[in-house]
Amino acid sequence: MTYSEYNFDGLIGPTHNYAGLSFGNLASANNAGAASNPREAALQGLGKMREAMALGLGQGFLPPHDRPHLKTLRALGFTGTDRQIIEKAAVIEPQLLANCYAASPMWTANAGTVAPSPDTADGKVHFTAANLAANFHRSIEADTTARVLSHIFHDAQYFVHHEPLPGAMHFGDEGAANHGRLCENHGDKAVHLFVYGEDGETFPARQKLRASEAVARNHQLGSAQCVFVKQSAAALDAGAFHNDVVGVANGRVLFLHEDSFADRDAAYAAIREKAPFVEIVEATSKAVSLEDCIKTYLFNSQLLTLPGGEMALLLPAESEENPRVKAFLEETLAKNNPINRVIYKNVRESMRNGGGPACLRLRVVLSEAEASAVNANFILNEKKITQLEGWVKNHYRDRVVPDDLRDPEFMDESFAAMQALTDILAMGAFYDFQR
Numbered sequence: 001m002t003y004s005e006y007n008f009d010g011l012i013g014p015t016h017n018y019a020g021l022s023f024g025n026l027a028s029a030n031n032a033g034a035a036s037n038p039r040e041a042a043l044q045g046l047g048k049m050r051e052a053m054a055l056g057l058g059q060g061f062l063p064p065h066d067r068p069h070l071k072t073l074r075a076l077g078f079t080g081t082d083r084q085i086i087e088k089a090a091v092i093e094p095q096l097l098a099n100c101y102a103a104s105p106m107w108t109a110n111a112g113t114v115a116p117s118p119d120t121a122d123g124k125v126h127f128t129a130a131n132l133a134a135n136f137h138r139s140i141e142a143d144t145t146a147r148v149l150s151h152i153f154h155d156a157q158y159f160v161h162h163e164p165l166p167g168a169m170h171f172g173d174e175g176a177a178n179h180g181r182l183c184e185n186h187g188d189k190a191v192h193l194f195v196y197g198e199d200g201e202t203f204p205a206r207q208k209l210r211a212s213e214a215v216a217r218n219h220q221l222g223s224a225q226c227v228f229v230k231q232s233a234a235a236l237d238a239g240a241f242h243n244d245v246v247g248v249a250n251g252r253v254l255f256l257h258e259d260s261f262a263d264r265d266a267a268y269a270a271i272r273e274k275a276p277f278v279e280i281v282e283a284t285s286k287a288v289s290l291e292d293c294i295k296t297y298l299f300n301s302q303l304l305t306l307p308g309g310e311m312a313l314l315l316p317a318e319s320e321e322n323p324r325v326k327a328f329l330e331e332t333l334a335k336n337n338p339i340n341r342v343i344y345k346n347v348r349e350s351m352r353n354g355g356g357p358a359c360l361r362l363r364v365v366l367s368e369a370e371a372s373a374v375n376a377n378f379i380l381n382e383k384k385i386t387q388l389e390g391w392v393k394n395h396y397r398d399r400v401v402p403d404d405l406r407d408p409e410f411m412d413e414s415f416a417a418m419q420a421l422t423d424i425l426a427m428g429a430f431y432d433f434q435r
């Protein structure tokens with residue numbers, strides 16, 4: 001059977017804005033209150049998807065969520081018509097309103113964790129939507145994300161869905177952003193690398209060990225297939241709120257910063273024991289500081305196996321602009337390792353909220369039969385991506401500032417866009433605002 005990796009990118013929603021909501025995420029804090037450009041953001045995201053398609057890779061997408069999330073505002077005691085809810089929240093709880101307006105479901109690496117069928121005891125593809133309990137604006141994504149995943153991967157013959165983990169931060173789970181899969185070929189039974197954190201001096205850890213263990217149990221992974229590694233407090237405190245800011249795994253390659261893990265040597269030994277084929281490609285602090293990693297998101301790149309077998313890194317443009325990072329990448333290409341191509345893409349609108357190319361995608365390895373059971377409305381081809389670009393151009397603003405969130409007109413526009421999208425994708429009355 002042939003297995004391929006599909007990247008499901010988040011289609012960036014019409015309310016993309018900079019509200020400074022994520023403590024520990026330096027870009028989010030530094031750009032709080034700045035003007036965003038949702039139209040450009042969504043087109044940059046689609047541009048990245050086009051790049052992966054041009055490389056011959058399978059590309060899907062997950063739709064944005066309905067924002068502002070009125071269901072949350074109603075649950076928190078705001079009453080009246082939709083417009084009245086916005087007007088009241090804008091006066092009484094502007095920060096809460098901003099939380100309910102976040103377009104953060106765009107970062108689908110946090111949508112959930114996936115275990116492909118070669119890895120699981122029952123031979124099915126398992127999904128656990130992330131509870132994203134660490135941040136309020138993200139925690140309200142979990143229900144809709146679970147609904148989206150079950151909608152797209154609907155066929156129970158192939159796909160199993162687990163509810164987001166209960167218990168909020170006790171089982172804080174941020175999905176695939178702290179998870180990597182190591183194997184010689186996508187279709188092999190793989191070793192799963194789960195990275196968890198403990199609070200640093202400055203910033204809190206979002207992913208709990210007990211959550212990673214629960215996901216591994218849900219996904220029916222054997223203990224010989226799982227490695228649980230603690231991230232370093234230094235990386236966390238430097239701004240690596242998700243481990244995918246300092247490392248990425250693909251196939252047999254683990255590409256990372258040497259200060260990613262709390263105990264580097266023990267972590268590498270544990271990984272090598274279960275995945276002896278692993279090739280670790282590392283940046284030393286001397287070559288690239290953690291600060292440069294966080295600024296450029298060098299490791300938040302997509303490490304892609306191309307149809308010919310070579311590997312390419314799809315990096316944010318910020319990595320090309322930093323001379324030390326660029327030199328490290330050139331050195332990496334010249335060395336004897338499977339990475340032999342770099343591609344830089346502009347995803348600046350997302351980067352300014354702390355999300356690079358890897359944050360914007362959820363990887364799902366599928367057999368041919370599984371791929372043909374996926375809801376085809378969410379797999380891209382030239383016609384579909386052109387249609388989505390047209391939808392963005394019709395419905396999105398090119399400038400959003402914090403005060404715009406107070407204006408019910410902006411809500412109406414966002415819902416009109418979402419209504420049009422559900423029509424394009426034949427989703428029916430899918431979102432809370434349509435029910």
Ligand SMILES: NCCC[C@H](NC(=O)CCC(=O)O)C(=O)O
Pocket residue numbers: 017018019020021022025028029102104107109110138177241242353354355356359
């Ligand atoms: N994987 C990348 C996630 C980035 C995301 N940023 C945000 O939610 C920022 C939103 C804002 O501040 O407006 C986060 O921190 O979880």
